[in-house]
Amino acid sequence: MLTTENRGDVAVLRIEHGRVGALDVELLDALTEAVTATDRAVVVTGSGSSFSAGVDLRRVLDGGRPYTEELLAALSRTFRAVFDHPRPTVAAVNGHAIAGGCVLALACDLRLMSGGRMGLTELAVGVPFPTSALEIVRHALGPRAGRVLLGAQAGDREQALALGMVDELTEPGGLLPRAVALATEQASRSPASYRLAKAQLHRPANAAIEATTGGDAAVLAGWTSDDTRSRIGAALAALARR
Template identity: 80%
Template sequence: MLSIEERDDVAVVRIEHGRVGAMDAELLDALTDAVGASDRALVFTGTGSAFSAGVDLRRILDGGKPYTEAFLTALSRMFRAVFDHPRPTVAAVNGHAIAGGCVLALACDVRLMSGGRIGLAELAVGVPFPTSALEIVRHALGPRAGYVLLGAETVGPDRALALGMVDEVTGADELLPRSLALATELAARSPEAYRLAKAQLHRPANEAIEATTAEDDAAVLAGWTSADTHRRIGAALEALTRR
């Protein structure tokens, strides 16, 4: 599910979960646990052609409302664990980073990309954003957040760089070495000063997340479990099987 390789003050967290690193409740919990257990700088990456292709939509359809509710709780918990990790975090986007996979990358302090496509495709299948995901997107993309989120498109590395979705584009062979070098450089700074600066930068997003009401959560859950959303998810899955 995950492999973790520690290199001095940096740990590489590699998603190895199925063919495209699709997010289910088990993967989310594993990521949250890995982040919470680490006092190192973290480099997140994927396997093969995918960083993470986002939510395992088949599990959403098959699991019904109980699974979806537990999944959304685990999803927000994972996003916040990465976003609030006190040490440096770097996303080494080796391939497709779609929807939740894109939010995972945006939750990191720095993002590098070598190939594939990245984007917030949630609205294309009718699923609303949990507040945690939306505020992380707003923090990372600033004035471009609405354009990227509402457009629900996926883009290649050069366009992602232009939109501010990633900070650097590298070759595939350079991605991990460059990400490790950058994480090592950031980790050499005062851990307490880095933690404090990060907390200050993240305060508006975290305050907005913490202001989320039960009604907000209920509206998001209703959107994920509606008949229309399930119809759209089913159509998207059927289209994938025809490729």
């Protein structure tokens, strides 16, 4: 599901969960635990042709409202654990980073990409954004956030670079070494100063997230509506025909 390899001052977390690294409650909990348990810099990467293709939509349909409520809470915990990890974080995007997988990458301080497609496609299946995801996207992409989020499309690595979703492109064989090297370089700086600067940079996003203390009730309603479930079903059927 998730493997951890320590390389000096860097913990490499590799998603190995099914064919496309789909995000479910179990994987999200494992990611949250791994990130919060380490005091090292973190590199997050995937396996095969995917970094993570996003939420496991079949589990959403099968589990109904109880599972969806649990999933949304797990997504927010994971995104915030990565976003607020006090040490450097680098996403080594080895392949497709779609929807929630894209948000996971955007939660990192730096993002490298070697192949695949990347984008925020949630609105294409009628799925609204949890506040934590939306504010992390806004922080990472700035004025481009609306274009990427509302466009609901995935582009290739050159498009991802042009839109600011990634900071650097690499060849597949050089992706992980480059990501570890960058994380090591960042980790060599004063941990206390890095932590403080990161907290200061993230303060507006975290304030907006914490302002929704009542929970994302409207988001949950959107995820569990008949219209959204119908759109998810149609999207899964279209994937099955490919």
